[in-house]
Amino acid sequence: MAKEKKQPRPKAEPPKGFRDYFGAEVTERADMLARIAEVYRAHGFDPLETSAVETVEALGKFLPDVDRPNEGVFAWQEDDDGKWLALRYDMTAPLARVAAQFRNDLPAPYRRYTMGPVWRNEKPGPGRFRQFYQCDADTVGAPSVAADAEICGMLADALEAVGIDRGDYIVRVNNRKVLNGVMEVAGVLDPSDPTKFEAERGTVLRAIDKFDKFGEAGVRALMGKGRMDESGDFTKGAGLTDEQADIVMGFMEAKRDTGAATAARLRELVGGSALGLEGVDELETIAALLESQGYGPDRIVIDPSVVRGLGYYTGPVFEAELTFEILDEKGRARQFGSVAGGGRYDDLVKRFTGQAVPATGVSIGVDRLLAALRAKGRLEGRMAGPVVVTVMDRERMGDYMAMASELRAAGIRAEVYLGNPKNFGNQLKYADKRESPVAIIQGADEAERGVLQIKDLILGAKIAASASVEEWKSQPAQFEVSRGDLVAKVQELLARYAG
Amino acid sequence: MAKEKKQPRPKAEPPKGFRDYFGAEVTERADMLARIAEVYRAHGFDPLETSAVETVEALGKFLPDVDRPNEGVFAWQEDDDGKWLALRYDMTAPLARVAAQFRNDLPAPYRRYTMGPVWRNEKPGPGRFRQFYQCDADTVGAPSVAADAEICGMLADALEAVGIDRGDYIVRVNNRKVLNGVMEVAGVLDPSDPTKFEAERGTVLRAIDKFDKFGEAGVRALMGKGRMDESGDFTKGAGLTDEQADIVMGFMEAKRDTGAATAARLRELVGGSALGLEGVDELETIAALLESQGYGPDRIVIDPSVVRGLGYYTGPVFEAELTFEILDEKGRARQFGSVAGGGRYDDLVKRFTGQAVPATGVSIGVDRLLAALRAKGRLEGRMAGPVVVTVMDRERMGDYMAMASELRAAGIRAEVYLGNPKNFGNQLKYADKRESPVAIIQGADEAERGVLQIKDLILGAKIAASASVEEWKSQPAQFEVSRGDLVAKVQELLARYAG
Numbered sequence: 001m002a003k004e005k006k007q008p009r010p011k012a013e014p015p016k017g018f019r020d021y022f023g024a025e026v027t028e029r030a031d032m033l034a035r036i037a038e039v040y041r042a043h044g045f046d047p048l049e050t051s052a053v054e055t056v057e058a059l060g061k062f063l064p065d066v067d068r069p070n071e072g073v074f075a076w077q078e079d080d081d082g083k084w085l086a087l088r089y090d091m092t093a094p095l096a097r098v099a100a101q102f103r104n105d106l107p108a109p110y111r112r113y114t115m116g117p118v119w120r121n122e123k124p125g126p127g128r129f130r131q132f133y134q135c136d137a138d139t140v141g142a143p144s145v146a147a148d149a150e151i152c153g154m155l156a157d158a159l160e161a162v163g164i165d166r167g168d169y170i171v172r173v174n175n176r177k178v179l180n181g182v183m184e185v186a187g188v189l190d191p192s193d194p195t196k197f198e199a200e201r202g203t204v205l206r207a208i209d210k211f212d213k214f215g216e217a218g219v220r221a222l223m224g225k226g227r228m229d230e231s232g233d234f235t236k237g238a239g240l241t242d243e244q245a246d247i248v249m250g251f252m253e254a255k256r257d258t259g260a261a262t263a264a265r266l267r268e269l270v271g272g273s274a275l276g277l278e279g280v281d282e283l284e285t286i287a288a289l290l291e292s293q294g295y296g297p298d299r300i301v302i303d304p305s306v307v308r309g310l311g312y313y314t315g316p317v318f319e320a321e322l323t324f325e326i327l328d329e330k331g332r333a334r335q336f337g338s339v340a341g342g343g344r345y346d347d348l349v350k351r352f353t354g355q356a357v358p359a360t361g362v363s364i365g366v367d368r369l370l371a372a373l374r375a376k377g378r379l380e381g382r383m384a385g386p387v388v389v390t391v392m393d394r395e396r397m398g399d400y401m402a403m404a405s406e407l408r409a410a411g412i413r414a415e416v417y418l419g420n421p422k423n424f425g426n427q428l429k430y431a432d433k434r435e436s437p438v439a440i441i442q443g444a445d446e447a448e449r450g451v452l453q454i455k456d457l458i459l460g461a462k463i464a465a466s467a468s469v470e471e472w473k474s475q476p477a478q479f480e481v482s483r484g485d486l487v488a489k490v491q492e493l494l495a496r497y498a499g
Numbered sequence: 500m501a502k503e504k505k506q507p508r509p510k511a512e513p514p515k516g517f518r519d520y521f522g523a524e525v526t527e528r529a530d531m532l533a534r535i536a537e538v539y540r541a542h543g544f545d546p547l548e549t550s551a552v553e554t555v556e557a558l559g560k561f562l563p564d565v566d567r568p569n570e571g572v573f574a575w576q577e578d579d580d581g582k583w584l585a586l587r588y589d590m591t592a593p594l595a596r597v598a599a600q601f602r603n604d605l606p607a608p609y610r611r612y613t614m615g616p617v618w619r620n621e622k623p624g625p626g627r628f629r630q631f632y633q634c635d636a637d638t639v640g641a642p643s644v645a646a647d648a649e650i651c652g653m654l655a656d657a658l659e660a661v662g663i664d665r666g667d668y669i670v671r672v673n674n675r676k677v678l679n680g681v682m683e684v685a686g687v688l689d690p691s692d693p694t695k696f697e698a699e700r701g702t703v704l705r706a707i708d709k710f711d712k713f714g715e716a717g718v719r720a721l722m723g724k725g726r727m728d729e730s731g732d733f734t735k736g737a738g739l740t741d742e743q744a745d746i747v748m749g750f751m752e753a754k755r756d757t758g759a760a761t762a763a764r765l766r767e768l769v770g771g772s773a774l775g776l777e778g779v780d781e782l783e784t785i786a787a788l789l790e791s792q793g794y795g796p797d798r799i800v801i802d803p804s805v806v807r808g809l810g811y812y813t814g815p816v817f818e819a820e821l822t823f824e825i826l827d828e829k830g831r832a833r834q835f836g837s838v839a840g841g842g843r844y845d846d847l848v849k850r851f852t853g854q855a856v857p858a859t860g861v862s863i864g865v866d867r868l869l870a871a872l873r874a875k876g877r878l879e880g881r882m883a884g885p886v887v888v889t890v891m892d893r894e895r896m897g898d899y900m901a902m903a904s905e906l907r908a909a910g911i912r913a914e915v916y917l918g919n920p921k922n923f924g925n926q927l928k929y930a931d932k933r934e935s936p937v938a939i940i941q942g943a944d945e946a947e948r949g950v951l952q953i954k955d956l957i958l959g960a961k962i963a964a965s966a967s968v969e970e971w972k973s974q975p976a977q978f979e980v981s982r983g984d985l986v987a988k989v990q991e992l993l994a995r996y997a998g
Contacts, residue, residue, distance in 0.1 A: 009850065010554070010851060011556065012596050012597075014549070015553065015584050021546075021547070022546070042907045042910075043907065048522075049519065051519060053630065054514065058511065076573060097511050107929055107932045107933055108929070131550050150900070153904075293901050294904065351509060353511070386543040397645045398791030401648070401649065405792040414542075418610075419641065430606055
């Protein structure tokens with residue numbers, strides 16, 4: 001290494017908005033993603049892993065979400081040619097690049113899934129990180145809404161595969177075309193010039209998307225002149241008249257008891273709009289395709305209140321919501337809410353090739369789904385602590401390592417204490433920190449007699465916490481076994497707690 | 500979306516030096532890493548996933564490898580405070596940061612493994628990428644060489660777990676202290692001032708590390724005045740005299756038939772160097788600990804020719820080499836070579852806390868190990884193509900999707916063709932591209948009769964390639980079954996090819 005310079009010590013912390021994941025946090029996520037991948041694979045989706053870095057040119061630099069125009073990417077310039085590179089901010093932009101780049105080699109349609117981190121150069125906040133996981137599945141090159149139906153069904157299957165019970169989730173499906181038909185009726189969409197009223201429609205979309213949060217009055221204010229929040233901040237509205245807003249609100253409230261009844265109501269609302277009618281037809285087709293596969297309304301429903309904020313959706317949109325209640329930070333019961341969403345976006349690949357390629361897909365919010373599984377108690381005990389072989393005689397390290405080896409050969413997680421063995425209490429504290437079920441102890445005297453001590457740390461902890469002297473006597477937390485019985489006795493003990 | 504601007508189309512390609520991974524490339528790597536993780540976990544190592552982004556301050560900005568001082572990291576400045584952030588270039592620097600940051604919370608010693616991408620701002624070349632996977636296991640806070648021995652044994656276990664047979668690999672262990680003892684004897688290390696001759700020792704280390712490539716003459720040239728390569732490029736040498744070089748070369752050639760004989764030879768070579776003798780003792784301890792766990796010299800050996808290039812190693816160093824031959828690009832047989840390496844580095848955490856914390860670890864070259872498994876034929880057939888349900892009647896999409904659903908419910912990967920169904924030939928071409936074993940076909944007439952056609956695409960391909968007319972007749976590649984027998988018949992067919 002170069003000569004030591006007198007520099008201030010670096011701070012031992014990650015950049016703000018970044019964090020580390022330890023132990024079970026890593027394995028639980030990996031397990032969950034593996035289960036999802038299995039469902040995706042069963043549906044014929046192939047894995048894809050793109051590079052984390054893209055050219056800013058290919059990425060389009062900013063998030064395509066009109067809701068958050070100021071949020072950016074982490075970007076830097078290449079040393080040699082000055083080209084701007086950036087970390088991907090989602091999985092859709094890289095998919096568009098791959099679909100364009102490999103269009104002659106990939107199967108058409110191309111079904112792919114991908115899972116991995118994305119990065120956003122946003123202001124971090126509590127529980128809001130600048131690196132997080134996404135898990136996406138998309139079908140590129142399939143114009144038929146059968147592709148959308150497939151993804152909705154697959155999403156329901158994936159949720160059940162990771163441990164969300166039927167009845168604890170609902171996948172809601174809507175169609176942007178129906179909404180656009182309603183906008184046409186309301187006079188804020190001109191089919192002969194789709195760019196007209198674009199900003200107004202964006203504002204309406206975002207307003208509808210906030211129905212749960214702001215209620216009808218808030219949404220109406222945002223569709224009209226604008227809305228003042230509690231802090232006094234004013235959000236400019238779309239400028240719709242009350243009559244126009246009535247039409248849009250009618251759409252929001254069009255959900256009926258059955259998919260057929262909802263479709264009939266929507267058909268009334270879109271009136272003469274060709275686009276709107278096309279959208280209703282598509283919703284009916286999706287409902288029929290799902291029914292033919294046995295996905296009932298307890299799993300997937302047509303629901304006009306789902307709009308999804310992103311401007312780029314062009315047809316069906318969908319959202320998976322967890323319907324069970326959890327307690328929020330103030331102890332109030334509330335529904336868990338959305339964990340996945342997606343829809344059809346037919347124009348994304350066009351940026352590269354000039355050709356429109358139909359695409360549809362879903363993105364699962366990995367951290368939210370993990371939090372839901374944790375709230376449901378579905379993640380406990382997936383990572384057991386190791387058996388710790390303690391060290392009584394430093395010079396018999398070989399014996400201790402051999403014990404750990406034997407345990408591992410029998411499929412038991414095991415390790416030797418590798419710190420300074422002088423203070424035996426520290427070794428037991430270490431075993432405690434490791435959440436070890438069992439400690440192995442063998443002093444010189446025991447080694448000579450061909451025996452060792454097995455310390456049941458789970459029972460030990462129970463006794464320390466609550467048990468009476470009688471229980472302690474009847475079930476000793478530490479006992480001597482012959483050296484040759486090490487593996488069998490530890491297996492026996494672990495089996496007792498596995499049940 | 501914003502108004503369309505007339506901009507040149509972006510190029511559909513990743514930045515240079517980056518690539519995408521498709522299908523089996525993704526699952527094979529994931530499978531291999533899962534097997535390695537299982538071995539690491541069995542040894543008591545816990546997973547850790549640090550953020551991809553670190554402050555440049557925490558990272559130390561440049562690779563700590565004196566061999567490549569000009570290679571850097573991908574770095575950029577924060578918008579608000581101007582702080583420099585960068586993508587991690589390895590897994591060791593983030594571990595050092597975590598070990599310092601969480602030193603009061605982590606178990607001590609802390610065993611951790613991690614796997615994920617790292618990024619290097621290097622000039623890309625053929626097969627040389629700027630993003631690649633590393634898979635590391637380290638023990639922080641264990642001064643005893645038992646920790647090094649554990650990692651060597653675990654490395655051997657991991658190689659066997661992923662499919663490298665015993666006999667096809669060897670883990671070589673050496674000790675930097677022995678080499679430093681030899682350097683002391685040769686007069687290029689002054690124990691009273693370790694910074695003296697640092698550059699010279701760096702050059703000697705790199706020279707030794709290239710023994711396989713340059714041979715004895717090349718290494719001697721680099722230890723002396725320098726070496727001219729075939730292209731005429733001159734590399735400056737360490738400036739050792741012939742006598743000094745003799746002493747170092749003697750170390751390189753100290754390997755004997757048994758570990759004990761090698762240790763005895765090394766003891767002669769380090770003469771009166773206290774550091775050197777300590778190193779030999781450590782090697783003997785490691786050998787004894789490995790023997791007590793049954794790791795024979797067919798798996799792990801003491802080998803003084805292993806030095807590892809990195810300047811920061813302070814004690815034991817180790818390397819896993821695959822010993823089987825593969826054909827190189829010119830068709831010549833050559834040994835596959837190194838797939839993993841590591842060693843003890845006791846000073847890394849000190850940067851943050853001022854306190855020296857002993858650490859030792861290993862890094863597996865994920866891509867090289869995958870290439871080795873591929874060369875050994877251990878990766879074939881791990882990802883089967885889906886059964887493709889073809890579409891004869893667009894309006895009966897629900898029936899086709901139900902067929903795929905039933906197959907999936909029976910654990911069979913299956914999908915419906917979602918492209919334009921008009922040209923049936925395209926559907927079969929698609930099935931071919933998907934490497935489908937079976938296609939399902941049902942026209943209106945068949946639907947009415949309650950039957951469908953199963954097309955055996957594997958047999959079909961065989962017949963197309965080679966079979967005579969007789970074989971074709973005796974084993975039809977397409978046959979009709981009752982609709983109700985779909986799953987059973989496909990299972991039967993797949994079972995035939997699974998064996």
